[in-house]
Structures are given as C-alpha cells and as structure tokens.
Amino acid sequence: MTTMTEASVREFKMPDVGEGLTEAEILKWYVQPGDTVTDGQVVCEVETAKAAVELPIPYDGVVRELRFPEGTTVDVGTAIIAVDIAGGAPAEAPVPVPAEASVPAPAEQPEAEQPEAEPKPQGRQPVLVGYGVAVSSTKRRPRKGPETVSAQAAQAIQGELNGHGPGAAAKVRPLAKPPVRKLAKDLGVDLATVIPSGPDGIITREDVHAAVAPQAPAAPAAPVPVPAAPAAVAAPAPVVTFDGARETRIPVKGVRKMTAQAMIGSAFTAPHVTEFVTVDVTRTMKLVEELKQDKEFQGLRVNPLLLIAKALLVAIRRNPDINASWDEANQEIVLKHYVNLGIAAATPRGLIVPNIKDAHTKTLPQLAEALGELVSTAREGKTSPAAMQGGTVTITNVGVFGVDTGTPILNPGESAILAIGAIKLQPWVHKGKVKPRQVTTLALSFDHRLVDGELGSKVLADLAAILEQPKRLITWA
Incomplete structure (x- = not known):
C-alpha cells in the first residue's frame, strides 16, 4: 500500500466554511483515486449546518486517496483527500488491511460494523480557515469502511474450519459500498436479507430498491370444500403501506438540524408578539403589472414580494427602532x-434565510435583481454561509402555498419578521360600495423586549398604508 508520508504528497484538510x-x-466526491486535478478544481461538495458548499483543491497533482466515503461527517481540520503534487502514474486505490493478521473465529467476531483502522494524528491539525475546532461540541459519526471480499471469504472459511459449517458463512457481513449501506439504513433495509446482483456478490443500489419495493401478494391457498357449508368469505385485504415500510427515519443533520436549534432558541428566548392586518392590495397588484412592462425592469423578477419588501424598507426608515437586536450579555439594545x-x-435541504446586504440602499430595480439572484441561488442549493449571516429583519412568504397568514418565529438576533399571506379576490368595501378587490393578510412578529406594541403597530400600519396606496413608496422613501 502506498504511504502518505512522501514529500510530494499533500493532504487537503476540511476547512471551516461557515464562520466557526x-x-x-x-x-459527493467529484474525483476518484488516479484522477488528475488542477488548482481551483472542485473536488467535493460538503454540507455544513448552514449550507451546501463546493470545495476546490488548492494545488495541482494526482489524487492518491479519498480519506472518507460520501455520507461521512468529518471534523474541521481533518485531512479528507491526499494528492501527489509531483504527478506520475496514478497509484492503485489502497485496500483496507485488518489490524491483526489472524482472522478471529466467528464466535469471537462481533456482528456490528467495525470502524476502519486508521493512524491517529499526532495532536490536532491546524485549521485552514475560521476559528478552529470546538472539541467539546463536536459530535462525529463513526466511519464505515467497506470490507474486502478476501476478508469475508476468510471469515466464512474460518467458520467452517471451526466446525460451524456453512451456516457460519451466512453470518458474514454482506458486501456493499458505504453509499449503498447508507441508502439501506435510510430506507430501513437489512442488507442481510438483500439478494446481491453485483460482481463477487456485491449489493448494489438497485438491489436495495428492489428489496424496498412492495412484493406481490402470494396467491391464497384454495379452501378445502366442506359439504353443506356456505361459500367461504374472502379475507380482508392487507393494509397497503408506502414502499412496503410503515416508517421512514430521516437523520436530523445539516441545515435542518441548525434550523431546529435556532427556532427552539428563538422561541424560548425572545418573547414573541404577533400582530395582523388585512390589506387591500389591488393598486399594488396593478403596479406590479405596469412594472413588468417597464423597460427598466426587463429581465428582472417583478412580483408582489418585490413591492412588499420595498414597502417594509420604507416603514423601517420611518420607524428605525424596529431594526435592532438584544444583547443579553451586555444588557443593551443594539x-x-x-x-x-x-x-x-x-x-x-430545509429552510434557509439568506439576506440582501444593505437592502436599504438599493433602488427598486436593484432590489429586484438582488431578489432574483437570491431565489435562484437558493433553489440550486448554492447559497453560501456568508449570505445567511448578519440579517436584521426577515420576510417569509407563506402566501405562495395558499396560506392566509401565520405567526412566524424570529430569526435569532433579529427583532422582527413579516409573514405575507395569500393574495385573494375578496368582497371589500371600496368607496362606499362592496366590490371584488385583491386582499391579503400580513402578520408581523417582533421581540417584545425591545419592540413595544406601539412601535410594532406603527410599522405594520405604515406597511399597510403603502400597499394600499403604492405611490407612497415615492413620497415616503
């Protein structure tokens, strides 16, 4: 096996891609051992608690080893890939070697998966970017390395030599690659029950999916005829379950884990108050259609969210105290x-909240461009951790799901969040007559430690007034 102590080999460590x-x-790995890489080439995609990030390699060379399989959680500062910067012929992928030469008898061999043996680093490695590793807070899943065919064959042979017979070989760990094992775990499939179709008896993804697929019910046995007895009544059909499984367990990690922790912290730290207002936005909707035809907005996303966002920025300018945060350590309002x-x-991957930096300085076309970029980047899963830090006020648009309104929870460190409900045609009193008008309900949640009812009500009232008469965007801006 090729060693990684050669002077020409460089180890690329997991960087801190998300501020601590x-x-x-x-x-996902985009390269394999033997591939040639160049400086700046993306070699893998990783997911932090905030976003998915692509990692570029910082030098040229030939990939010698991928230290971890896909699906593994790795500590910041740990080497994840080894590259030979001197180039040359690609080395063969290293084969895992058992820690001891002798193969233990099946009676002594544990059935649980064993972590792949690897040399322990001498002390903690330095971190490339960020604030380093918090040892006490890091939780890491055990690595799951694939066993070789020869190791399994040795277990089976040893079992027969010890008098366990062919039945001992049945207890040998099924052959499958780490991604396939992860898929089986996520789907609740026991690999010991899966029939392999790959070379040398390796279980493939297709085998796992085939094991999950619902099986055709066996034909019932013909009833034995009984003289003078009434016809047999058919048994009730079995309950149909999704994919043949009654439950699916999804690990809480990455973005979903961070969102859950943030929402719990916010809900039980900041005293939330939510106020509502129902608004006639007919004129705002007409303005949206006019702006779509404006040459200045050609190629930009123009929708109600754009004007509501601009109206909120105007309301914040008129009521600046709403744009604040609570400093618990220093007992100050910032x-x-x-x-x-x-x-x-x-x-x-879950709910994320990227923010538009210095949105208060942007014109309406600039705000439209920023919103378009934010949405497209989020849909592609390419939002950077920096784009989700430093927010001051948030908008959540639940109306796109047909929901009238909600009581949104504050983002940690922010003082207010606005929920936009569905815009619907409803009967409305307009100029003394009941007419069909475009109406929506807005909900503003705020931190009652630093925003009292008067301030919250003023912001919501200003916002409603602007959307009812959008020309105020010009006079109040």
Whole structure:
C-alpha cells in the first residue's frame, strides 16, 4: 500500500466554511483515486449546518486517496483527500488491511460494523480557515469502511474450519459500498436479507430498491370444500403501506438540524408578539403589472414580494427602532443603521434565510435583481454561509402555498419578521360600495423586549398604508 508520508504528497484538510462551524458532511466526491486535478478544481461538495458548499483543491497533482466515503461527517481540520503534487502514474486505490493478521473465529467476531483502522494524528491539525475546532461540541459519526471480499471469504472459511459449517458463512457481513449501506439504513433495509446482483456478490443500489419495493401478494391457498357449508368469505385485504415500510427515519443533520436549534432558541428566548392586518392590495397588484412592462425592469423578477419588501424598507426608515437586536450579555439594545433583509426560502435541504446586504440602499430595480439572484441561488442549493449571516429583519412568504397568514418565529438576533399571506379576490368595501378587490393578510412578529406594541403597530400600519396606496413608496422613501 502506498504511504502518505512522501514529500510530494499533500493532504487537503476540511476547512471551516461557515464562520466557526466544527464539522461538515461529505455529500459527493467529484474525483476518484488516479484522477488528475488542477488548482481551483472542485473536488467535493460538503454540507455544513448552514449550507451546501463546493470545495476546490488548492494545488495541482494526482489524487492518491479519498480519506472518507460520501455520507461521512468529518471534523474541521481533518485531512479528507491526499494528492501527489509531483504527478506520475496514478497509484492503485489502497485496500483496507485488518489490524491483526489472524482472522478471529466467528464466535469471537462481533456482528456490528467495525470502524476502519486508521493512524491517529499526532495532536490536532491546524485549521485552514475560521476559528478552529470546538472539541467539546463536536459530535462525529463513526466511519464505515467497506470490507474486502478476501476478508469475508476468510471469515466464512474460518467458520467452517471451526466446525460451524456453512451456516457460519451466512453470518458474514454482506458486501456493499458505504453509499449503498447508507441508502439501506435510510430506507430501513437489512442488507442481510438483500439478494446481491453485483460482481463477487456485491449489493448494489438497485438491489436495495428492489428489496424496498412492495412484493406481490402470494396467491391464497384454495379452501378445502366442506359439504353443506356456505361459500367461504374472502379475507380482508392487507393494509397497503408506502414502499412496503410503515416508517421512514430521516437523520436530523445539516441545515435542518441548525434550523431546529435556532427556532427552539428563538422561541424560548425572545418573547414573541404577533400582530395582523388585512390589506387591500389591488393598486399594488396593478403596479406590479405596469412594472413588468417597464423597460427598466426587463429581465428582472417583478412580483408582489418585490413591492412588499420595498414597502417594509420604507416603514423601517420611518420607524428605525424596529431594526435592532438584544444583547443579553451586555444588557443593551443594539440599533442597526443598516438593513440586511432576509428572505426565507424553502429548499430540498430545509429552510434557509439568506439576506440582501444593505437592502436599504438599493433602488427598486436593484432590489429586484438582488431578489432574483437570491431565489435562484437558493433553489440550486448554492447559497453560501456568508449570505445567511448578519440579517436584521426577515420576510417569509407563506402566501405562495395558499396560506392566509401565520405567526412566524424570529430569526435569532433579529427583532422582527413579516409573514405575507395569500393574495385573494375578496368582497371589500371600496368607496362606499362592496366590490371584488385583491386582499391579503400580513402578520408581523417582533421581540417584545425591545419592540413595544406601539412601535410594532406603527410599522405594520405604515406597511399597510403603502400597499394600499403604492405611490407612497415615492413620497415616503
């Protein structure tokens, strides 16, 4: 096996990609041992507690070893890939070697998975970026390395030599790669029950999916005829379950884990108050249609969220005390003279809240451009950790799901969050007559430690007034 102590070999360590985060999960490798890489080439994608990030390699060379399989959570500062910067012929992928030469008898061999043996680092390695590793707070899943065919064959042979017979070989750990094992674990499939179809008896992803697929029910045995007895009544059909399983367990990690922790901390730290207002936004909707035809907004996303965001920025300018945070350590209220406007976005990895930096300085076309970039980046899963830090006020648009309104929970460190409900055609008293109008309900939650009812009500009232008469965007801005 090729050693990693050669002078030409460089180890790339997991960097701190999220302002002090202590670990990240390897989602996908883009290279394999033997591949040639260049400086700046993306070699893998990792997920932190805040976002998914692509990691570029900082030098040229040939990949010698991938230290961890996909799906493994790795501490910041741990080497994840080894690259031979001198180039040359690619080395063969290293084969895991058992810690001891002798193979233990099946009676002594534990059935649980054993972590792959690896040399322990001499002391903690330095971190490339950020604030280092918090040893006490890091929790790491055990590595799951694939066993070789020869090791399993040795177990089976040893079992027969010890008098256990062919039955001992059945207890040998099934052959499967780490990603396949992770898939089986997520789907609740016991690999010992899966029929392998890969070379040398290796279980593939298709085998796991086939094991999950619902099996066709066996034909019932023909009933034995009984003289003078009534016809047999058919038994009730079995309850149909999804994919043949009654439950699916999903590990809470990455973005979802961070969101859960943040929401619990916010809900039980800041005393929330939520106020509501129902608004006639007919004129705002007409303005949206007019702006879509404006040459200045060609190629930009123009929708009600854009005008509501601008209206909120105007309301904050008129009531600046709403844009603040609570400093518990120093017992101070910190007034922000800038607005980093957060926009809650639902992604496949969970809810994230990237923010538009210095949104208060942007014109309406600039705000439209920033919103478009924010949404497209979030949908692609490419939002950077920096884009989700430093928010001051947030908007969440639950109306896109047809929901009238909600009571949103504050982002930690922020004083207010606005929920936008669905915009619907409803009967409304307009100029003394009941007419169909475009109406929505807004909900503003705020931290009652630093925002009292008067201030919260003023902000919500100003916002409603602007949306009812959007020309105030010009006169009040």
